[in-house]
Structure formats: C-alpha cells, structure tokens
Amino acid sequence: MSVRKGLLAALALSLSLSAPASVPAAAAFQEGVAPDDAYTVWLCPMHRDHQAHGEGRCPLCGMALVRRTLVTRYVCLAQEDGLVEDEPGICPDTGDPLVPATREVIWFCPSDPDRVFVEPGMCEGDIPREMTTQVSAHGDHNPRHGGILFMAPDGVHHLEGALEDGAFRLYFYDSYTRPIEPDPFGARVVPADDRGAPLGDPVALATAPGALEMPAEAAAGERAAFTAFVQFPGRDREDRFDFIFLSDAEKTAFAAETAPAALPELRVPDTPQAILNAIRARDRRVQALIDQGRWADLFIPALEAKELALAYGESASDRPWVALKRIVRGAWLLDLYGDQGDRVRVGEAYEIFAEGMRGLPERARE
Numbered sequence: 001m002s003v004r005k006g007l008l009a010a011l012a013l014s015l016s017l018s019a020p021a022s023v024p025a026a027a028a029f030q031e032g033v034a035p036d037d038a039y040t041v042w043l044c045p046m047h048r049d050h051q052a053h054g055e056g057r058c059p060l061c062g063m064a065l066v067r068r069t070l071v072t073r074y075v076c077l078a079q080e081d082g083l084v085e086d087e088p089g090i091c092p093d094t095g096d097p098l099v100p101a102t103r104e105v106i107w108f109c110p111s112d113p114d115r116v117f118v119e120p121g122m123c124e125g126d127i128p129r130e131m132t133t134q135v136s137a138h139g140d141h142n143p144r145h146g147g148i149l150f151m152a153p154d155g156v157h158h159l160e161g162a163l164e165d166g167a168f169r170l171y172f173y174d175s176y177t178r179p180i181e182p183d184p185f186g187a188r189v190v191p192a193d194d195r196g197a198p199l200g201d202p203v204a205l206a207t208a209p210g211a212l213e214m215p216a217e218a219a220a221g222e223r224a225a226f227t228a229f230v231q232f233p234g235r236d237r238e239d240r241f242d243f244i245f246l247s248d249a250e251k252t253a254f255a256a257e258t259a260p261a262a263l264p265e266l267r268v269p270d271t272p273q274a275i276l277n278a279i280r281a282r283d284r285r286v287q288a289l290i291d292q293g294r295w296a297d298l299f300i301p302a303l304e305a306k307e308l309a310l311a312y313g314e315s316a317s318d319r320p321w322v323a324l325k326r327i328v329r330g331a332w333l334l335d336l337y338g339d340q341g342d343r344v345r346v347g348e349a350y351e352i353f354a355e356g357m358r359g360l361p362e363r364a365r366e
C-alpha cells in the first residue's frame, strides 16, 4: 500500500527476495501451481506496501512494479519456529492462538533452494519447481492483538494499538511484523473525540510485558479514539498515530466493506462522462472513510480514483492535466498516510486530492 521517504537503504537491506536467515521457510512444500486462495498484486520491489492495479512505476523510487502472489496463512506470534498453517489454530510452543499473516508464494528447485522464483516452472531434469511461502518485509500488516496496526514513518517498524483488559496498549513490531520489546520506544497517549481533538493531556505510557500501556475506560463495544505520539529511535520528533476503534454496531455495518488485502479489480467505464462520475464516487467514498476514521481502508478508493483520473486523461478531449496530477498525487499520499494512521497528514493529503477534484469539468468533453 504505502511507501516512505528516507529509508531506502534500510529497506533495500531487508527486502531481498530470499527470506532472512532468522525466518525459516514454510515447512510444508507442495508441487505445482499457486494455492487456491492465493491472489496477485503489483508491488514495488523496494516498497512492498505500495500496491497498484497493474504495471507501472513506484511513485517514490520510480522502479517498475512487479507481479507477486500472496496468500494468508497462520503463524506463531514471534514466527521463531517457522510454523505455517493453512487454518487458524494454536501455537504449540506457547499455547497462544496462531495469528494471520500475509505471505508471498515462491517457487524453487530442490537442487538450488536458495534461488527463488516468483512463478511456477520447470527445474533441470524436467521436474516442476516446488512451492513454498515466505514472509517479506512490509508484506504483512495484520494486527496481532485484535487492534489496529500502522506502519511507522521510519519505514522499519510497525505498531499496534489495542484495547485490552481495561488498558490501551501499544505493541511494536519489526519490518517482518515480529514482536519486539517496547524498551527502545517512548509514547504519550491521549483519548480523543470524533474529530481527533484531545480530551485532556497526553500521558506517558508505562512499560508492561511486551507492550506500553495506560489504563483506559473505553466502554466495551463503544467507539473509542486515542491519539499516540511515539518517539522512534533515530527520529528527531514524535510521530502521530490516530487509533479509532469502531463500535460493535459500526463493525457489523462495515464488515462487508472492509478493505481486502489486495486491490479489487477495477473496471474503467467506457465514456469520459462515466469515468468522471466514477471518480466523483471514489471521492465521496474517500470522504466517508475519513469521517469514519478508517485510515487503513483509504487506499482502495484513493488508488481507484488515481487509475480513473489517468484513464480520463487518456479518453477525454479536454485533459485537465493539472487537476488530474493533483488527484494522482493526493491519492498516493492518502494511501501512504492512511497506512501510517496520522489523521493530520491524511487531511493534508485530502486537500491536494480535493483541489484536483475541484479542477475537473462539470461535464466531460468527449
């Protein structure tokens, strides 16, 4: 989904195609083609969070996007034992529930297992490549504690806010979504209202086993919002995260429309006017998601609006390039800051997007 600046070196180190030595490959090997539940995405090789609808270039680094096959599997929280299951279950080492994880499907030849392929094919001696899955950096943004997971602007860490046992807790993860101890991090947190206005002064979180926490009186099943200001090592200022926990009623109402792991296929309408209408529909959707505080779902209508804007530029005769460029830029900033959960930056990104929308004509010129 999204991408960030200034960390290309760190990302490049951790984003080689092979799994790092400390993350064993899946135990179960299969022959042949991809599993039934696999799906295809287009990603930047450097910034895996950035997805797209098809071929193109990464808005951050300009690299050509690559096609990858992903799948959801279930792993132990720390992923130490390399256990990868097709279904939910219990981690034998800890007795804790397995957690869902997005993994990349890869193929290899038994004679040279270090060399991995992104497609099935044949090995020497006419034997088919074997299939396995691996974890990739920034390939997995599933929360581990039923909370909300964001990507840190440092491009290296992830963090999850969760309401548990009368406390607001912050959990920290590395780029492979493996838990890390909270010691290197500091955080101040304040409950907020629906518009993100703080209800009081931020409180420094205390260290708890595996997390930072503070008592929180959020009523069960009710909507609750917390703003966190987190100090990451090496950052010169705190980063902001807006955690909005939906009420049970909202969760039920939105269940069918929560963002899938991959971008759904997009059908571009035939006429410029229909494309224009489709862009406006995405704008309304973006606004609704911002109103609801559903930052992580923003990338879908935003990136659809981006594709549709490009299609409008191709098909209409008026070609309002300045407006279309603003929509494209605003869309990928919405994607980026949506993943980071910073409502102030989401708002700024939407301003760019909205300015582009205002520059579109009322009626399309065929």
Ligand SMILES: [Zn+2]
Residues within 6 Å of the ligand: 003, 044, 045, 046, 047, 058, 059, 060, 061, 062, 063
């Ligand atoms: Zn990139």
Ligand SMILES: [Zn+2]
Residues within 6 Å of the ligand: 049, 137, 138, 139, 140, 141, 151, 158
């Ligand atoms: Zn990430």
